[in-house]
Amino acid sequence: MLTLRQLHDGVVGSAETLGDSHAESVVAPALRVGGEPFRLRADPVPERTAYDAAVTTDAPQLTLLHNPHCSTSVHALDALTDAGHEVAVRKYLLVAERLDEAELRSLAERLVGDPVDALIRRDKRYKDLGLQADGLGIDEVVAILVEHPQLLQRPILDDGTAAVIGRPRERQAAWAAAGRAVVD
Secondary structure, eight states: OOOOHHHHTTTOOOHHOOOOOSEEEEEEEEEEEEEEEEEOOOOOOOOOOHHHHHHHHHHHEEEOOOOOOOHHHHHHHHHHTTTTTEEEEOOOOTTGGOHHHHHHHHHHHBBBBBBBGHHHHHHHHHHHTOOOOOOOHHHHHHHHHHHHHBBBBBBBBSSSSSSEOOOOOOHHHHHHHHHHHHOO
């Protein structure tokens, strides 16, 4: 979806082509809908109140490390959105959205409710690699996950302060109720 700012800044056309950004509407001749030039209405942005600013800054930014092919991860996302929480979804298996070493270290340091080695899934690939992660510390866990990102446990809710693995599923109800990463 294009924003008025992108249109104005030349993503689709030039500022001269698009007209004044304060006009009632902007025509983007490069875009056509049903053969007609696309017209974007410029609705005024409502002013923010002190209440809006307080609500926005006090609410934690929720990020769900998500695998859309995992029913437990899908359940976690549904629980959070059904409770009305805005959640940034990070599909960590995609190359463009993988966690780098620093992000994995931060996640491991802020993990609550489980030992750090719980970040590593004990699945068939884990067994095929001959890994033994029980009791490992942060450095070793991060090294394994940097090399094998598909072994990262899921889902994980990160509120910027704490991170929690969403297993068992009961934890997800606590997340949804609290609007932040909690164990119970």
